[in-house]
Amino acid sequence: MNRGSFAAAGTGGPVGRTFEARARALLARPEVRRNLAAAMDRSAVLRQRAFEGVDLGALRAAGEAIRAHTVARLDRHLARWAERAEARGTRVFFAADAGEAVAYVLEVARRRGVRLAVKGKSMISEEVGLNRALEEAGVEVVETDLGEHIQQLAGEPPAHITVPAVHRSRAEVRDLFARAYRAELPDEDPAHLTRFAREVLRERFLAADLGITGVNFAVAETGSIVIVTNEGNGRMCSSLPPVHVALMGMERVVPSFRELAVLLPLLTGSATGQRVTTYVNVVNGPRGPEEPDGPEELHVVVLDNGRSRILRTRYRSILHCIRCGACLNVCPVFRQVGGLAYGSPYGGPIGAVLAPLLEGFDRAGDLPWASSLCGACTEVCPVRIPLHEHLVALRADVARARAAGLERRAFRWWARAWASPGSYGLLARLARFAQRPFVRAGRIPRAPFPLSRWTRGRDLPPVARRTFRERWRRGGVKGGA
Amino acid sequence: MEREAFLARVRAALVDLPAPPLPEALPPTFASGDGRLFERFAEELAAAGGEARRLPSFALADAVAELAAGARTAVVTPDLGPFLGRVEDGLRRAGCRVLEPTRAAAARAELGITGAALGVAATGSVLLRAGPDAPRAASLLPPTHVAVLPEERLVPGFEGLFAALPDLARGASQAVLVTGPSRTADIERTLVRGVHGPLRLVVAVVAP
Numbered sequence: 152m153n154r155g156s157f158a159a160a161g162t163g164g165p166v167g168r169t170f171e172a173r174a175r176a177l178l179a180r181p182e183v184r185r186n187l188a189a190a191m192d193r194s195a196v197l198r199q200r201a202f203e204g205v206d207l208g209a210l211r212a213a214g215e216a217i218r219a220h221t222v223a224r225l226d227r228h229l230a231r232w233a234e235r236a237e238a239r240g241t242r243v244f245f246a247a248d249a250g251e252a253v254a255y256v257l258e259v260a261r262r263r264g265v266r267l268a269v270k271g272k273s274m275i276s277e278e279v280g281l282n283r284a285l286e287e288a289g290v291e292v293v294e295t296d297l298g299e300h301i302q303q304l305a306g307e308p309p310a311h312i313t314v315p316a317v318h319r320s321r322a323e324v325r326d327l328f329a330r331a332y333r334a335e336l337p338d339e340d341p342a343h344l345t346r347f348a349r350e351v352l353r354e355r356f357l358a359a360d361l362g363i364t365g366v367n368f369a370v371a372e373t374g375s376i377v378i379v380t381n382e383g384n385g386r387m388c389s390s391l392p393p394v395h396v397a398l399m400g401m402e403r404v405v406p407s408f409r410e411l412a413v414l415l416p417l418l419t420g421s422a423t424g425q426r427v428t429t430y431v432n433v434v435n436g437p438r439g440p441e442e443p444d445g446p447e448e449l450h451v452v453v454l455d456n457g458r459s460r461i462l463r464t465r466y467r468s469i470l471h472c473i474r475c476g477a478c479l480n481v482c483p484v485f486r487q488v489g490g491l492a493y494g495s496p497y498g499g500p501i502g503a504v505l506a507p508l509l510e511g512f513d514r515a516g517d518l519p520w521a522s523s524l525c526g527a528c529t530e531v532c533p534v535r536i537p538l539h540e541h542l543v544a545l546r547a548d549v550a551r552a553r554a555a556g557l558e559r560r561a562f563r564w565w566a567r568a569w570a571s572p573g574s575y576g577l578l579a580r581l582a583r584f585a586q587r588p589f590v591r592a593g594r595i596p597r598a599p600f601p602l603s604r605w606t607r608g609r610d611l612p613p614v615a616r617r618t619f620r621e622r623w624r625r626g627g628v629k630g631g632a
Numbered sequence: 633m634e635r636e637a638f639l640a641r642v643r644a645a646l647v648d649l650p651a652p653p654l655p656e657a658l659p660p661t662f663a664s665g666d667g668r669l670f671e672r673f674a675e676e677l678a679a680a681g682g683e684a685r686r687l688p689s690f691a692l693a694d695a696v697a698e699l700a701a702g703a704r705t706a707v708v709t710p711d712l713g714p715f716l717g718r719v720e721d722g723l724r725r726a727g728c729r730v731l732e733p734t735r736a737a738a739a740r741a742e743l744g745i746t747g748a749a750l751g752v753a754a755t756g757s758v759l760l761r762a763g764p765d766a767p768r769a770a771s772l773l774p775p776t777h778v779a780v781l782p783e784e785r786l787v788p789g790f791e792g793l794f795a796a797l798p799d800l801a802r803g804a805s806q807a808v809l810v811t812g813p814s815r816t817a818d819i820e821r822t823l824v825r826g827v828h829g830p831l832r833l834v835v836a837v838v839a840p
Contacts, residue, residue, distance in 0.1 A: 190821040209659035216655045223651035226643040233635065239805075245638035297827060298818035316818055324819050341819035345827055352828065357739060373801040383772065383814035383829025390768040390806070391735070401642070406654065408801070412794040416661045423817070426662055427755045429680070430829065431809040435801045441764035444735050445805055455638065462645035 165491050170517045174492040183318045187489050190317045194480040197424020198531075205416075214417045215535040217410045218471035221402075225462070228371045228404045229453070235374030239436030242450045245401075249279035252452050256281060256363075256396055257288055259450055263394050265290050265361040269352075271378065271385040272296045272315075273365030274474060275398040275454055277308060277496035278509070281363070292363075293355050295384040297348055304331045310490035311498070312476035313422045318489040352384075362388030362446065366399035367474070368414065369451075370433075372407035376451060378432040379419065386430050395446040397434070401453050402470040414473060417533035421475035457509040466541055469504050471534045478528035478538055484521050493518060500528035500538045504545060512549050519545040572620075582614045589613075662754040663789035669753040670837055673786060676756030680812030681825045682833040684756070686783070689718065689838050696722025696745065699778055699834060706743035707733040707774065710765035715780050715838065719745050738769035744830070746771045748781040749807070750796055751835065754789040757811040758835055759796075761804035768806065777830040779810075783839050 165176040177183050202210075221228055233243045246252035252275075260268070268290050276282065282292045294303040298315035302308065304327045309315030316324070325339040332351055336344070364385050368377040376397055378385040389395045405411050419425045438445030461470060479485045479499030490498030495506035495515055503522055506515040519542045528538040568574045589595045595611040597603065605611060622628050674684035687695055696719050700706060706728050708719055723730050723745075731737035738744060746766060750759040758779050762768045771777050787793060793809070800807045814829030825831065 186820065193821045205661060206659055210661065213655050213658050216652055219652050220654045223646060223649050226639045226646060229642065230635075230639055243635075245633050245635050247633035247638060247641075251633060295828065296818070297816045301818070314818060314821065317821070319819075321820050321822075341822040342824045344819055345816055345824040349827055356828070357735075370801070372798055375801045381814065382816050382818075382827035384827070386768070386772055386808060387828050390762075390772060408794045408797040409658065410654065411797075412661060412790050413658050416790070427757060427809065427811050429811050429814055433797065433801055433807045433809075434805075435807070436805045438762075439764065439805050442762065442805060443733065443764070443767040444769050445762060445767075453638075455633075455641070459641045459645045462642065 167494075170492055170494065170521050173494055174488040174521070177488045177492050182320055182323075183489055184487055186318050186320055187486055190314065191480045191486050194314075194424065194477075198421060198477065198480075199424075201420035201424045201426055210413060210417060211533055211535050213413045214473075214533055215471065217405070217413060218473070218534045219468070221404055221406060221410075222462070222467065222470050225402065225404065228406055229401060232369050232371040232374055232404050233453070235371070236369075236376075236436070236451060237374070239374050240449070241374065241436050242448065244450065244452050246452050246454045246456070248456050249454075252279045252398065252454050252456070253281055253284045255450075255452055256398075257284060259394065259396060259448075260285065260288065260290055260361060263360060263448075265394070267291045267293070267355065267359045268361040268363055269293050269295050269356055269359040269384075269388050269392065270299075271362070271364035271380065271388040272299055272309075273363060273398050274312065274496050275365055275400055275452075276363060278456065279398075279454065281398070290361070293352070293359075295352050295356070295382075295388065296380075297345060297382060300348060300352065301327060304328070307491065308496065311479060312474055312490075312501075314476070318491075356384075356387045356391050359388075359392045360394065362390075362392040362395045364388045364395070364397050366397050366403050366451070367418065368411055369399060369404045370408060370411060371404055373435060375433050375435045377411065377415075378434065379415070379428050379430070380432070381423070381425075381429045383430055386432050389432060389434055390445055393446060394448045394450070395434075395437075396450045396452065398452045398454065401455055401458055418473050418475050421477040421531070421533040461508050464508070465544060466504065466508055468536050469501070469508065469541060471536055472501055472505070473534060474501075475533055477531045477533065481527040481531050483523050483525060483527070488521075493521065500542065501536075504538060504541045507545060507549065512552050516549045516553065519549060576618075576620060579614055579618050583616070586613050661790045663791070669786045669788060670783065673751055673753040673756055673835075673837070676754065677812065677833075677835060678756070680756050681815065682756065682812040682835065684835045684837060686837045686839055689715065692718040692780070692836065692838060693722035693725065695836055696778070697725040699776070700726035700728040700743055703728045703742040703776075705729045705731055705737070705741045706745060707731050707738045707741045707770045708744075709733050709746045709767060709770045711747035711761075711763065712745065712780055713747060715747070719780065733767045733770040735767070735769045735773075738767070738773040741774045743776050743778065744770040744772075744774035745778045745780065748779040748835070749785065749800060750793060751781045751786040751837065752789065752793050752809075753786055755811055757793075757809050759793065759800070759807060759809050761800055762806040762808075763804050771810070772829055775826075775830060776832040776834070777813075778834045778836060780836045780838060783837050786837065
């Protein structure tokens with residue numbers, strides 16, 4: 152199986168092999184933090200308003216139950232969905248990994264002589280690195296979601312699941328448009344910039360020979376796929392070009408429309424604070440023989456790419472995710488650095504769990520530490536995934552996989568020393584003596600190696616002049632309140 | 633990968649895993665509350681940036697003529713059914729040329745007028761289905777989209793919508809729930825109406 156395919160996905164973006172290096176680069180751009188914080192606050196308010204008058208607790212519990220059932224019986228629901236989709240003329244391809252998914256789309260493009268592809272938002276296409284592969288095959292690829300289009304012009308991958316260019320200011324967007332389209336754009340008002348994008352992209356929609364979209368839900372009952380957008384680009388990509396290719400992670404299935412009635416409001420309310428998005432597009436198949444428009448061919452690529460491996464682990468519930476992005480909006484770490492710091496299509500808490508599992512610990516093993524473990528993500532998750540618990544468990548798994556023999560021995564020794572009062576007291580006295588040269592104004596701002604790695608980011612409090620145990624023994628501790 | 637091998641791999645990962653049952657009763661989401669369906673529909677659609685008008689069928693031609701004032705070309709779709717004649721009347725009266733709803737015509741028309749399969753009062757949404765009599769482009773490409781919805785097709789909330797969707801999905805190659813004109817908040821989370829889809833949406837609810 153082809154792992155680590157994200158490497159091909161991200162063109163541009165902050166350089167760096169680790170979260171820390173990328174985060175540092177982003178923290179050096181003060182506008183990123185300013186734009187992010189404002190946008191994230193707004194998202195939280197909108198979300199609250201969307202669920203007014205709804206028993207959100209009951210809705211989340213139902214959402215969790217639906218996802219848990221579906222994922223636990225994924226093989227059956229997926230088989231039923233595929234059977235019904237094919238009965239309607241949809242061509243279904245099961246891709247074991249990124250390589251197979253890309254090869255399939257390239258073959259469709261080659262057979263149809265595709266020169267121009269318009270794309271709606273698709274996280275899977277980022278995961279498998281589809282854009283680059285198509286471009287290398289001579290196909291021009293145009294992102295049509297406004298945020299993704301901005302990111303494409305900037306040479307950066309999307310920085311947020313639902314708001315890809317959330318870290319950019321209107322002035323930056325104006326400059327990007329002006330440069331890319333050699334246009335005079337005196338006004339940086341978002342309404343003007345949006346109208347400009349409408350005009351330049353409209354022409355592309357009408358000229359494209361291939362439309363590519365993601366999939367929000369695949370309804371097993373009827374073999375349908377559901378694509379949720381606000382801008383109408385999803386409808387354009389799935390209606391205008393002669394061929395429509397939709398990409399989905401294999402866990403996107405829902406048994407029937409009945410369950411969709413719960414999951415859809417959970418998705419849109421959590422994502423953008425809307426009770427329903429402008430367009431909920433239910434695609435049931437290619438155009439019928441009598442129909443004047445619509446795609447002649449509809450292909451759906453179902454991707455595994457490591458997901459069946461996750462099904463076997465204690466992290467299975469991460470596949471319950473419906474990709475709303477709410478956990479990103481509330482994450483104190485994400486709010487500072489944005490999605491690009493994660494070096495994966497999936498940022499924030501969901502990405503910090505998903506990316507190491509999909510890409511491997513070598514590439515993304517540091518992401519579980521990109522969290523304060525405050526649990527805000529778990530609290531906001533519409534399908535109640537215990538994200539912070541997964542993060543803790545993953546830290547343990549990554550540490551176990553990485554810990555060198557020496558470090559492991561050192562900690563075993565440490566644990567033994569702290570387990571007995573005598574050796575603990577001795578250690579405290581030793582530390583009090585050894586810390587002397589390093590204490591400055593009651594703190595230890597810089598400790599010697601290996602503790603220096605701890606103090607690089609924070610001060611260490613010194614051991615007290617007299618420990619609690621010593622004071623207790625000498626009667627220096629008063630009882631009572 | 634072969635489908636059977638793909639699904640077998642998934643099945644192997646799930647073997648012996650107890651599956652919690654699907655919940656028998658699902659919590660309600662958005663219901664319209666009282667019986668005044670049109671009022672709620674109009675209110676919600678306005679909040680989404682669209683406009684709703686309730687009118688008797690004989691007033692449809694007048695309403696269309698007013699909406700088409702200043703427009704030179706329009707596409708209309710056959711799924712308007714019994715309303716088609718009145719819609720075309722109104723357009724002619726406004727001096728607006730009626731074009732066959734081909735993609736090319738829809739791309740340059742200023743107005744697209746279509747039927748609607750269902751309306752949802754609690755969210756101000758209309759459901760459009762694609763079919764031989766309902767090309768997609770007519771409700772997608774023109775800057776203004778007018779949907780004509782018979783009032784009896786208005787349902788209170790999502791329950792009615794999702795109960796109707798399975799049959800609709802079986803009967804049409806595509807169905808789309810539309811709530812207001814297209815919108816985005818991708819630049820600084822500032823709401824802008826009118827992106828790729830229509831800039832203006834009017835739903836004419838025809839009273840019986």
